[in-house]
Amino acid sequence: MAEIAGDPRNKIPYYGHSTWNPVSLAHGHPGVALAAAQAAVQDDRWLPMAHAHITAALDAVRAYPATGLYCGPAAILAAVTAARRAGAPYRRLHAGLVPWVADDLLKRCEEEAGRRNRGPGVGWHGYDVVSGIGGLTRLLMAVADDPSGDPEVLDHARRAADAGLEQLAAVLRPVRVGGHEVPGWWVPSHLQPTADDERTYPLGDFNAGFAHGPAGPMAVLAAAALRGTAPAGAEEGVSYAAEWLAGRALRDEAGPYWPCRVSWREQLEGAPRGEVIARSAWCYGAPGLGLALDAAGRAFGRPEWSRLALDGLRAVFARPRDAWKLDGVTVCHGTSGLLAAAHRLAGPGSRELGAFAAGLAREIAGACDPALPFGYRHAVRAAESGTADDRRLLLDVAGVLDGAAGVAAVLLDTGGPATGTAGGTDPNTGGPGGYAGRGGHTGPGLFAELAFGA
Numbered sequence: 001m002a003e004i005a006g007d008p009r010n011k012i013p014y015y016g017h018s019t020w021n022p023v024s025l026a027h028g029h030p031g032v033a034l035a036a037a038q039a040a041v042q043d044d045r046w047l048p049m050a051h052a053h054i055t056a057a058l059d060a061v062r063a064y065p066a067t068g069l070y071c072g073p074a075a076i077l078a079a080v081t082a083a084r085r086a087g088a089p090y091r092r093l094h095a096g097l098v099p100w101v102a103d104d105l106l107k108r109c110e111e112e113a114g115r116r117n118r119g120p121g122v123g124w125h126g127y128d129v130v131s132g133i134g135g136l137t138r139l140l141m142a143v144a145d146d147p148s149g150d151p152e153v154l155d156h157a158r159r160a161a162d163a164g165l166e167q168l169a170a171v172l173r174p175v176r177v178g179g180h181e182v183p184g185w186w187v188p189s190h191l192q193p194t195a196d197d198e199r200t201y202p203l204g205d206f207n208a209g210f211a212h213g214p215a216g217p218m219a220v221l222a223a224a225a226l227r228g229t230a231p232a233g234a235e236e237g238v239s240y241a242a243e244w245l246a247g248r249a250l251r252d253e254a255g256p257y258w259p260c261r262v263s264w265r266e267q268l269e270g271a272p273r274g275e276v277i278a279r280s281a282w283c284y285g286a287p288g289l290g291l292a293l294d295a296a297g298r299a300f301g302r303p304e305w306s307r308l309a310l311d312g313l314r315a316v317f318a319r320p321r322d323a324w325k326l327d328g329v330t331v332c333h334g335t336s337g338l339l340a341a342a343h344r345l346a347g348p349g350s351r352e353l354g355a356f357a358a359g360l361a362r363e364i365a366g367a368c369d370p371a372l373p374f375g376y377r378h379a380v381r382a383a384e385s386g387t388a389d390d391r392r393l394l395l396d397v398a399g400v401l402d403g404a405a406g407v408a409a410v411l412l413d414t415g416g417p418a419t420g421t422a423g424g425t426d427p428n429t430g431g432p433g434g435y436a437g438r439g440g441h442t443g444p445g446l447f448a449e450l451a452f453g454a
Helices: 029-040 044-063 073-085 091-118 133-144 151-172 195-200 215-227 234-248 264-269 286-300 303-318 335-345 351-366 404-414 446-452
Strands: 175-177 180-182 205-207 261-263 378-381 392-395
Touching: 029 044, 029 073, 029 404, 029 446, 044 073, 073 091, 073 133, 073 446, 091 133, 091 151, 133 151, 133 215, 133 446, 151 215, 151 234, 205 264, 215 234, 215 286, 234 286, 234 303, 261 264, 286 303, 286 335, 303 335, 303 351, 335 351, 335 404, 335 446, 351 404, 404 446
Parallel strands: none
Antiparallel strands: 175 180, 205 261, 378 392
């Protein structure tokens, strides 16, 4: 697997990034292990595969920096947590990884609190669910729910998760910058993730997505509220973010849609400048935002947010397929992320979404090609966005965000092409149900909890 995914020709051309990292959930051993562990909940013959990839990731972990949930010890802890739900004990490994990840999160929260005391402005790492505090917090919430864990280890996880939740609630509240009240997730130019972003947003910007915007923290805080562990100020922060997203929704004949990012000037003027870049993906657009808005609506008793989530997702399916702006079948930018959102929002009042989800599941399952190394390939643009080159390259990627493992995890969680559903409705949350694991866990798979706000 490493030889195939790590082939020097298997790169995103305009970044030069390899699509293989042995300690990455997004494209490495932990992502494959997580998907195999999820399959092992129903068939324990998948556990040896999960174990092999966990072992391979552990062999490499100290050679790579920890960059949030999707790379480093947290990624391995996610795989181990999923395997424990399938009946694998990993007690000693679990007890070693949890403090490692919890201390990392506590340190990040302390650093962000100090930065906040010096003035407004935050980088993605300060809140998002991919490389930041949001993803680590959600993982440690899941860890703390494990009834079979060592009590001291679980307490460590809870303390770190509580600190993360307080940071997320703070980021979602407004701040004052230059005499203007603006969202707390304002990323000033010097904290932009790339030099290109720094040039594009000289006054900073406000991300409007799930992966790097307010929707990810909203979903994490909603999950905490449903568990009774939300911190003071959580409802205030989530309400501000939800209303901001509602106010930023644009409309066409199909319904609402959202820009990916909002510049400083667009925030102050209340309207977009020039062409709006919009997608219908997990990372950006109605699917990811719908997951967060619906979760927040259920958690805080705001049905209008859930209605907006449904309106946005219905609008996606009312538009022509090429308007979705999706690349391939994977989770982050492709149809598997859309399937996960449609599945989670489908219910008695939105049966058409269930039908769309079932259709997507059949399509995605049917696209699996046994002749390919991993069954599916990840589609990427041959050139950067904004250029005239609209060609796509197909790369062999193994992990959960951009690879075949994520496609498999979504199909497992949604029940696959046969039904498009998985386990009816969870009576505790009002959301879709899941399945009972050999480790005593019931509910959706861990990837659904981490990525889709389950």
